[in-house]
Amino acid sequence: MNSQWWELPWSLIDGCTPVSEACLNCWLRGIHTRFHPHESFEHVVFRKDRLNLPNKRKKPTRYAIWSDLFHPMVTDNQISLAFDVMKKNPQHSFAVLTKRPIRMANYIANAGQLPLDNVWLGTTGETMARFMERAPIVLAIPGWTHFISIEPMLEDFQFVHGLNFLWSFDWVICGAENSKDKSKKRFFDPNWARKLLKLCKQGGVRFYFKNGGTIDDPPDLCVREFPLPKIKNGGNQ
Numbered sequence: 001m002n003s004q005w006w007e008l009p010w011s012l013i014d015g016c017t018p019v020s021e022a023c024l025n026c027w028l029r030g031i032h033t034r035f036h037p038h039e040s041f042e043h044v045v046f047r048k049d050r051l052n053l054p055n056k057r058k059k060p061t062r063y064a065i066w067s068d069l070f071h072p073m074v075t076d077n078q079i080s081l082a083f084d085v086m087k088k089n090p091q092h093s094f095a096v097l098t099k100r101p102i103r104m105a106n107y108i109a110n111a112g113q114l115p116l117d118n119v120w121l122g123t124t125g126e127t128m129a130r131f132m133e134r135a136p137i138v139l140a141i142p143g144w145t146h147f148i149s150i151e152p153m154l155e156d157f158q159f160v161h162g163l164n165f166l167w168s169f170d171w172v173i174c175g176a177e178n179s180k181d182k183s184k185k186r187f188f189d190p191n192w193a194r195k196l197l198k199l200c201k202q203g204g205v206r207f208y209f210k211n212g213g214t215i216d217d218p219p220d221l222c223v224r225e226f227p228l229p230k231i232k233n234g235g236n237q
């Protein structure tokens with residue numbers, strides 16, 4: 001079963017281009033191809049017409065922004081429009097997940113965006129190397145709720161170094177490759193996730209297990225927590 005941590009997608013960006021190993025079987029590409037078979041997924045478009053969708057929804061909702069807000073084809077001004085909407089809607093929470101954390105860090109610094117309690121900044125760390133490359137960049141953006149998505153988890157994580165990074169996150173998402181096509185689900189060993197869950201528990205990090213891929217979700221792994229509210233400087237003013 002694929003358990004989603006978000007309640008609604010906010011499809012602000014159409015299209016994307018691959019960044020790393022996690023992108024091999026990009027499920028957004030699959031959705032795009034199904035619904036827009038004649039449009040290239042690589043043609044990245046900021047959908048201003050969808051900007052106001054969260055404004056229209058009163059019920060507090062957990063949003064995931066699709067696809068990557070920090071894609072190079074998205075301008076700083078467009079990113080700021082998205083942040084303006086997130087700021088105006090403290091009843092919702094927004095998970096902003098990127099595989100381009102340098103752009104995210106540079107944007108936040110250059111735009112002078114103050115931390116928002118309802119906005120969680122995250123990156124993907126599908127392998128230990130990607131984790132070590134990206135985690136410190138996101139964690140260095142001060143004051144925000146930080147999360148890391150270890151999905152698809154592509155290997156066993158050996159925390160020879162990097163445990164301090166893991167324990168600095170507010171939230172860890174973990175799961176096997178998410179694809180409707182079974183043949184595209186890369187190997188996943190639930191023991192990798194068990195080890196990660198144990199480490200998160202030790203470090204007091206909230207954990208969310210998404211799915212076991214080709215295997216049924218092991219009951220002991222079905223931990224589905226969310227980040228705790230943080231008291232921050234600045235915020236929803």
Ligand code: SF4
Binds near residue numbers: 016017022028068
């Ligand atoms: S960054 Fe995300 S949306 Fe973009 S290609 Fe990779 S998996 Fe797909």
